Amino acid sequence: MADITAASVKELRERTGAGMMDCKKALAENNGEMEAAIDWLRAKGLSAAAKKAGRTASEGLIGAVVEGNRGALVEVNSETDFVAKNDIFQDFVRNAAQLALQHGSDVEALGAAQYPGGGTVQEKLTDNIAKIGENQSLRRAAVLEVGEGAVVPYVHNQVAPGLGKIGVLVALDSAAPGETLNELGRQIAQHVAAAHPLALAADDLPSDLIERERGIAMEKAKESGKPQNIVEKMVEGGLAKFRKENALLTQLFVRDNKTPVAEVVASAAKQAGTGIQLIGFVRFQLGEGIEKKQEDFAAEVAAAAGASKAEPVA
Template identity: 45%
Template structure:
C-alpha cells in the first residue's frame, strides 16, 4: 500500500510522534493506520520504561472541581521547560478532569482510568515518547463533601483544597490562597501534638537566662505559656494573620462569617523529591571522549 503524505499526517496527529517515526510505522505495517498506531504506542511504552528511573521533580499541580467535589493532581517532569510545554499542559489538564470524573482514589488507580482513546498510563507513555522526558503522575488528593469546597492553584506549582462549614465559596477560596502562601501544618490549636508542645517548652526553657529561670514558678510558667501560645499561632491556620487581611487572624475571619474549617489539602510540585543537579559541562566532556 502506498504511504501517502496525508496518511502520515493523520497518524502524526493521532499519535503525536515524529514524521519519520510515523512513516516508518506505516511502512512496517502495510499502511494500516490502526496497527501503526498500536506499534507507536508500544514504542512509546518502551521509551517510557527507559526513562522511568530518571528524577522528575518539576511539573504542575492541576485542579478540577465541580461543586463539592474537587481534586488536585501532581504530575512531574524532569525539567521546567517540559512543564511549560503545551503537550504536557494539555495532558495534565486532561488527567485532572479524568481524576474528577472517574472518582479514582489515588494516583495508582488513576493510571487505568480512561483518557482520550486509551488510559492515563497509555497517554503518559505517549507523552514521554513525544517530549523525551520522564513524566510521572505522582499524587492525587481530593475532597467530596456536602459542605463548601474550593480550590486554588498558585503558578501551577502549589495547589490547595479547602472544605469549610458555613461561610461561602469566596471565603473558602481565600483560605485556600492563605494555605498556599503560609503552609500551616495544623488547622487549630487542639490539632497540635502534645509532644510538639513539650519539645517547644523544653527549647524555650533552654533559651532563657539563669536570671529568668530563677523567677517564681508561677511567673516562669506564664512566660513559657506565652511563648508557646505564640508558637502555636504560628503553626496553626486559625492562629495566623489572614493573608488577605493581615489586620485580622484567620480565626477572627472565620468567626465573623460563622464558618469553620473542616479540612484542607496542599500539594507543592516536587516536595520530598531529591533533585539531582546536573553538571552539563562534565557530561558533554565525557560524551566527547567516547
C-alpha cells in the same frame, strides 16, 4: 565517629544557609545524620532559614478542578519547566485532575483508571514520555468534598486555567449563598497558598512534629542558662507559638495580618446570617519534599574527557 564528607557539608550548607564550619560541626555532633544536623543548627540559631530544609526542587504542574461540592488536586512532575508549557503535558494534567474527582486520591488506582480516548492513565503517561522525550510521573492526588456548601480552588503562578505551581482547595460547610462561599473560600485559599499552614487546627498537628519542635525549643532554652522551671516555661511558650502559627484557624489572615482566620470565617457567617464552618483544606506545592539532583557541569565535562582517554594537546 562518622566520616564527614565535603559533599555532606555542602548539602547541609545549601539546605540551611549556615556557615561551612558550623555545618561541619553540626554533622560531627550528630554522627553525620543530615536531619539531626539541621535540627542542631536550628537549636543553636545558626540556620539561616529552617524552611530551606524542605525547599522544592522538581518541575511540572499542579492541576485543580471542582465540580459541584467536590474538588481534586493532582501533581504531575517533569524533568524541566519547559515541559510544563507543552500542550500535551498540560492536557494530561487537566484530565488526571478530572479523573481524580471520580477515582479519589489513590495514585495507583488513578493510574489504572481509563484515560479519555483509550488505555489507562499510566499508559497515556508512558506514551507522553515517548512523545515528549522527558521523564514524567503522576506523583499524588487529593480530593475534598462537602455535603452542603462549597469546595473552592485557587491556583498560584497559574500558567493556564487550573494549572500552576501551587494548588489549594478549601472546603466550607454552609447553607450560605454560593457567591458568599466562593468569595470567602477564594480569600482563604489565597491565604493558605501564602501562609502554608500545616493543619486545620492546633490539635491536628502531627505529634512527631510537635516532639521535634519540643526538642529544638528545649535546646534553645537551655542555651539561655536559666533555671529549669524557667526553661520549661520557655519551651511551652515556644510550642504554643508554633501551634498558633502553623494551624490555619489560628493563623493571622494575610490580608490584614491581625485577624485570626477563624474570626474571618465567623464574621462572614454573621454577615451571611447563617453558619459557615471551615472543615478542611489541601495545599500542593510543586516538588515539595523532593530534592533535585544537583548537576556539576564541569565534573561531567571532566568525566567525559577522562572517559575518552584523550591526551591534552601541548
